[in-house]
Amino acid sequence: MLDDFSFEQNIVYKTLINSLKNNKLNHAYLIETNGYPQALNLAIAFAKYLLCPKNYSNKNNCNGCNQCSNIDKNEFIELKIINPEGQWIKKTQLDDLQDEFSKKSILGNKKVYIINDASKLNISSSNSLLKFLEEPEEGIIAILITDNIYQLLDTIVSRCQILSLKNKVTLENLSTLEKIAHYLYNNTEDISNFIIEDKNKSMLDIVINFISYYEENHTNTIIYMNKLWHDHFKEKDEIYNAFTIILLFYKDLLNIKLDKNIEIFNDYEETLNNIAKSNKLESLTLKINVIMNLMELIKFNINPNLLMDKLIIELEGCD
Numbered sequence: 579m580l581d582d583f584s585f586e587q588n589i590v591y592k593t594l595i596n597s598l599k600n601n602k603l604n605h606a607y608l609i610e611t612n613g614y615p616q617a618l619n620l621a622i623a624f625a626k627y628l629l630c631p632k633n634y635s636n637k638n639n640c641n642g643c644n645q646c647s648n649i650d651k652n653e654f655i656e657l658k659i660i661n662p663e664g665q666w667i668k669k670t671q672l673d674d675l676q677d678e679f680s681k682k683s684i685l686g687n688k689k690v691y692i693i694n695d696a697s698k699l700n701i702s703s704s705n706s707l708l709k710f711l712e713e714p715e716e717g718i719i720a721i722l723i724t725d726n727i728y729q730l731l732d733t734i735v736s737r738c739q740i741l742s743l744k745n746k747v748t749l750e751n752l753s754t755l756e757k758i759a760h761y762l763y764n765n766t767e768d769i770s771n772f773i774i775e776d777k778n779k780s781m782l783d784i785v786i787n788f789i790s791y792y793e794e795n796h797t798n799t800i801i802y803m804n805k806l807w808h809d810h811f812k813e814k815d816e817i818y819n820a821f822t823i824i825l826l827f828y829k830d831l832l833n834i835k836l837d838k839n840i841e842i843f844n845d846y847e848e849t850l851n852n853i854a855k856s857n858k859l860e861s862l863t864l865k866i867n868v869i870m871n872l873m874e875l876i877k878f879n880i881n882p883n884l885l886m887d888k889l890i891i892e893l894e895g896c897d
């Protein structure tokens with residue numbers, strides 16, 4: 579589901595999650611793959627997020643509602659995936675789509691169509707699509723996928739919100755600190771500034787030390803909170819970044835529990851494995867929710883002492 583892309587495609591992920599949360603859904607999205615092999619899966623995950631009755635982006639939360647499992651079985655009429663037939667995407671394919679979507683939707687209030695490999699649109703199918711995009715109907719959302727945006731008509735491109743994916747290969751060999759920089763920032767200047775600053779490397783160590791201490795000593799952590807935390811993180815931005823690291827760390831613990839690859843903390847594999855052993859899968863999911871909720875409070879200037887007390891007490895409640 580969409581949360582599976584929260585690290586590798588963090589920028590696009592945040593854009594998509596927020597578009598629905600903030601009521602800023604577009605009628606059309608254009609995914610530029612840049613060689614990322616999972617682009618179609620990401621598009622389907624986004625469709626699921628839109629069509630799931632509770633708009634879950636996480637497998638553990640949704641746990642297979644009718645809509646999401648029908649999408650997995652390719653039996654969901656509110657989602658249509660159009661692939662090239664032979665060399666081209668044909669005009670008849672788009673006309674059929676239009677016919678089908680003009681019927682009223684049975685479940686929910688949205689319909690999504692994905693055009694995979696949109697550079698295979700020819701002139702006549704491009705024009706059919708354009709008519710569809712020019713008169714957007716309420717609740718119908720288009721997701722186009724292409725390796726080459728320049729092969730599409732400008733008039734199509736200009737009607738879409740462009741989502742440019744990161745090439746996976748560029749991220750795989752990075753250090754943990756570099757990966758975190760990519761997660762926090764969007765442009766190369768901010769990313770390299772973050773990586774060269776010594777204090778960020780020590781921030782990473784301090785946060786991991788804090789998590790390790792907490793996982794071993796539980797509520798006792800509160801007694802040593804100044805030394806473990808407050809002496810190091812004072813400004814709101816620092817605290818927020820430190821919490822982002824905690825969140826990413828617990829997500830990697832969850833990855834280990836789910837037998838998935840470590841996404842970010844490859845440099846701390848041993849620590850991860852040890853902590854993963856002492857946590858149940860359900861506790862980790864609950865802990866991740868606790869951390870995300872507290873991150874919202876940081877935005878609203880919660881008092882740092884209260885924040886950290888709440889963190890420990892609420893984490894304790896997850897076991």
Ligand SMILES: [Zn+2]
Nearest residue numbers: 630640643646
């Ligand atoms: Zn669902």
